[in-house]
Amino acid sequence: MSQDYVIEAFLRDDQGKGASRRLRREERKIPAIIYGGEKDATPVAIWHNELKKALENEAFFSHILTVKVDNGTEETVILKDLQRHPYKPILTHADFQRVDRNHEIHVNVPLHFTNEDTAVAVKLQGGAVSHQMNEVEVICLPQHLPEFIEVDMTDVAMDQVVHLSDLKLPGGVRIAALQQGEDHDQPVVAIHKPKGTKADEAEDAEGGEGEA
Template identity: 55%
Template sequence: MSEAIFTLDATVRSDLGKGASRRLRREDKLPGIIYGGEEAPVSITLAHNKVFQASEFEAFYSHVLTLNVDGQSVEVLVKDMQRHPFKPKIMHVDFQRVVAGHKVHTNVPLHFINEDSSAAIKAGGVAEHHATEVEVTCLPAALPEFIEVDMANVELGQTLHLSDLALPEGVSSVELAKDDESHDLAVVTVKAPKGAASDESEEATEE
C-alpha cells in the first residue's frame, strides 16, 4: 500500500464560515480542522482529490497520519468526515492531534478470517456479523490497522464477544474497560442453516 495515503499536505486557512467553505469546494479544495492536545484548534485546507483517494483505503481511518501544514508536520487521526448526501464528494474532515506518550481512542476495523475453512460454515452455518469495528485505546505506536477475528473453530450457534478477541499487545477495548458484562458486546454469531430448526421439530413430532 502506498505511503502517500498516510501523508497529506495542508495549509492554514483564516477565511472561515460557510461562504468560504463553499468557495473552497468550488475550487476542488477541502476544508478541515485539527484539534486536540494542548494547542488551539487550527482550520486547514487540503486538496480534495488527495483526501478522497486516500479515503478509499480502510487503513486511512485507523492509521496515524502525517499532515504537512505549511511545512510543519502534525500527526493526527481522522475523527470525523462529512460527505455529500449523494455526490462522491467529501464536505469537511476533522483530525485529532496525536501526542506522543498519550493514549489514543479510536475505532479499528475487524477482519473476519478463516470463514471459508470453518467446519460450521461448511456445514451450512451462516456468519452473522454484529460489528465491523471495535473501539480501542492504546499508545499511538501500538495502534493496529485492523484486528482479526478467527472463525476457524467457531461452532454452530456460537457467538464470539469482545472478550473473545485476541487484541495486540498494548491495545485494550474501551467497552470492556467499563467492567460490566453488558459491555461485552457480541461480534459475530454462526447461525444454524435455515430450516434446520423446523426439520428437528418435524422429526420430534414424527417420533
C-alpha cells in the first residue's frame, strides 16, 4: 500500500447526545468508537477536519489505518461506518473496527474501470459503458487488502456483461457475494449499443414491417 494513514484520537469519558454536540461545536471534534478484537469498545474523539481531509482520498476507505490515542496506545483499524449530517457538509460519527494479521476482514473496495474509451466495442462500434457497481465487498487478511480492484475494459465485447466472477483479484482476496453461491454472481459492468441509434431504429422498423 502506497500511503500510511494515522489518525489522532482522544479518550472520551463524557458521552450522550449533549456531550457529542458540545464536542462538535466547541472542540471541533467528532465522537468515534473503536471496537472489535478481544478488547472492550473504546469511545474516542477525533479532529473533524483531519478526518474530513483524509476522506478526500478514496484509498482511505479501503486502507488499514493507525489510530494513536492520547493515552499512548495505538490501534490498527479499518473505517467501518461513517455518519454525516443530513444536509450540512459535516461528519457526525465514525466507527473503527480493530484488525489483526491473523483474522480476515470484510471491506468494500472501489472498482477502477480502465481503457473504457479505447475498447473496440466503444471506439469502433459506438457502444456505451454501463456500470452496475462502483465498489465490491472483499474478504481477506489485512495485509492482502487492495486499495482498489481494476476492471480492464479493453476486450469487453458489445453486449457482453462482466460479472463478479470475471474480476481479476489479487492473491488472498475473495469476493464476499460469491461465497454465497453462483446465484450471487452479480453484473458489474457492460457495453451496449445506446438506445436511439440508427441501428436501433432500423431494427424497430423491421420489427414493425414483420408484424404488418
